[in-house]
Amino acid sequence: MTSAPNIDLLRTLPSVHELISDKALEHERSSLSETILVDIVRAILGQTRAEILAGTCTSLSQDSLIKKIALEAQQLTQPSLRPAINATGIIMHTNLGRSALAPEALAAVNNVARGYSTLEYDVGAMARGSRHSHIEETLCLLTCAEAALAVNNNAAAVMMILSEFAAGHEAVVSRGELVEIGGSFRIPDIMELSGATMVEVGTTNKTHLRDYHRAISANTSMLLKVHPSNYQMVGFTEAVSISELKTLADEENKQRSTNNTPPLLVYEDLGSGALLHLESLGENAEPTVTDSLTAGADLVSFSGDKLLGGPQAGIIVGSKHLINRLKKNPLARVLRLDKMTLAALEATLKLYLKPEQAQATIPTLRALSEDSDSVQKRAIRLAKQLNEVLPPQEVTTEVIEQTARAGGGALPLCDIPSYCVRITFLNTTPQACERFLIQTNPLPIIGRIHNDALLLDARTIDEDELITIVQAFENYFKFLAKEHHE
Numbered sequence: 001m002t003s004a005p006n007i008d009l010l011r012t013l014p015s016v017h018e019l020i021s022d023k024a025l026e027h028e029r030s031s032l033s034e035t036i037l038v039d040i041v042r043a044i045l046g047q048t049r050a051e052i053l054a055g056t057c058t059s060l061s062q063d064s065l066i067k068k069i070a071l072e073a074q075q076l077t078q079p080s081l082r083p084a085i086n087a088t089g090i091i092m093h094t095n096l097g098r099s100a101l102a103p104e105a106l107a108a109v110n111n112v113a114r115g116y117s118t119l120e121y122d123v124g125a126m127a128r129g130s131r132h133s134h135i136e137e138t139l140c141l142l143t144c145a146e147a148a149l150a151v152n153n154n155a156a157a158v159m160m161i162l163s164e165f166a167a168g169h170e171a172v173v174s175r176g177e178l179v180e181i182g183g184s185f186r187i188p189d190i191m192e193l194s195g196a197t198m199v200e201v202g203t204t205n206k207t208h209l210r211d212y213h214r215a216i217s218a219n220t221s222m223l224l225k226v227h228p229s230n231y232q233m234v235g236f237t238e239a240v241s242i243s244e245l246k247t248l249a250d251e252e253n254k255q256r257s258t259n260n261t262p263p264l265l266v267y268e269d270l271g272s273g274a275l276l277h278l279e280s281l282g283e284n285a286e287p288t289v290t291d292s293l294t295a296g297a298d299l300v301s302f303s304g305d306k307l308l309g310g311p312q313a314g315i316i317v318g319s320k321h322l323i324n325r326l327k328k329n330p331l332a333r334v335l336r337l338d339k340m341t342l343a344a345l346e347a348t349l350k351l352y353l354k355p356e357q358a359q360a361t362i363p364t365l366r367a368l369s370e371d372s373d374s375v376q377k378r379a380i381r382l383a384k385q386l387n388e389v390l391p392p393q394e395v396t397t398e399v400i401e402q403t404a405r406a407g408g409g410a411l412p413l414c415d416i417p418s419y420c421v422r423i424t425f426l427n428t429t430p431q432a433c434e435r436f437l438i439q440t441n442p443l444p445i446i447g448r449i450h451n452d453a454l455l456l457d458a459r460t461i462d463e464d465e466l467i468t469i470v471q472a473f474e475n476y477f478k479f480l481a482k483e484h485h486e
């Protein structure tokens with residue numbers, strides 16, 4: 001409500017000094033510098049002054065000013081990036097950090113980040129080494145590649161490969177694969193940025209081998225295949241396989257070898273980059289990195305934090321002479337991985353040396369392959385624990401069957417059977433509860449609203465998160481009761 005401004009109130013505003021030395025701000029004084037605290041106090045005073053002049057503030061207490069200052073200070077000192085509970089049922093949720101790391105990967109990060117490390121030190125040679133060395137051998141072993149390299153993310157890998165091998169040349173790509181993959185990664189844009197000329201062939205739904213064949217000129221340096229990742233075409237469709245592209249490139253390269261033109265490369269941007277065929281995914285399983293290399297790709301790139309289940313990274317595998325050129329490209333320095341990521345990636349890759357171990361310990365693989373009975377049991381446990389503490393006149397809970405998703409631009413058609421706890425509110429809205437769980441609970445809990453109920457998908461919830469969820473709901477109803485009282 002606005003009324004005539006109470007100018008007299010301005011004179012009662014406490015001074016910066018009075019506020020800053022208030023007993024109640026002891027904690028803030030110990031965690032923030034005086035300059036920063038003064039800035040906060042001035043901002044709050046300025047804001048209050050403006051509100052008084054606008055007539056939106058008609059009474060004043062030192063207490064309420066102190067509360068505002070404390071809240072502002074708290075926002076500054078508390079982490080903005082913090083853990084959250086993923087109750088969405090989307091396993092590799094890009095907004096929630098995609099893949100959680102295996103305990104082995106976490107331990108490796110902790111070990112290496114705590115002190116100095118052998119990041120670029122070759123223990124065997126007792127001399128300067130290369131940061132690439134820590135993961136290359138394992139990657140080669142796991143994918144049957146000759147050589148490997150990892151950079152910041154797969155978008156960076158695509159960019160680097162295009163700029164090393166296709167800048168100033170033509171790269172041929174099917175119109176059916178000119179995809180956009182969340183967060184503004186578009187193949188045509190990356191092409192342009194890299195300096196490569198994109199030659200589109202085929203149509204949206206069908207591209208034939210002869211389309212590629214016709215598009216090849218003396219200036220073509222690459223046949224690019226992009227895994228469509230987050231969408232799938234069904235119906236009257238046709239795409240050309242890596243092995244067919246390889247055959248085409250081989251024919252072309254026979255002629256090129258006689259006239260000294262650089263060879264035509266086959267490169268596949270595989271996107272999610274599975275190292276294993278997950279049986280639980282059945283026919284939806286993605287082609288593995290090895291499948292692509294065996295089919296004839298000279299280079300393959302994929303993400304570290306999608307189906308691999310490791311840290312954010314872009315991994316490139318393929319022929320040794322090509323990888324060597326990439327290692328010498330200045331972009332390898334620009335896009336290089338830091339020691340924490342390398343440690344997490346190395347530890348994650350080592351788990352794959354024994355596939356059963358990878359499936360049992362890498363959270364993304366576990367979430368994808370956990371059988372639905374066990375997901376259902378967890379949903380039932382959550383519902384039961386909620387019922388034990390929540391007022392029955394306020395909520396009803398039931399366990400319902402739902403479909404979870406892989407997310408992260410992988411397996412778009414794969415319906416992963418799952419179970420949700422469905423919570424209906426009798427005296428409040430699911431939106432109000434959702435807001436509390438995300439904004440007020442110290443650990444944001446992110447579910448989804450469907451048909452006027454809040455759904456918590458048990459597939460992406462960890463057993464040891466159940467208690468936190470139950471406590472958050474308990475706190476919500478306490479908060480409601482208090483609000484009702486006031």
Ligand SMILES: *Cc1c(COP(=O)(O)O)cnc(C)c1O
Pocket residue numbers: 153154155156158181185226227228229230269270271272302303304313314408409
């Ligand atoms: C996800 C994806 C990318 C981008 O990978 P990031 O690791 O997120 O940079 C590129 N290409 C394809 C086909 C993808 O699926």
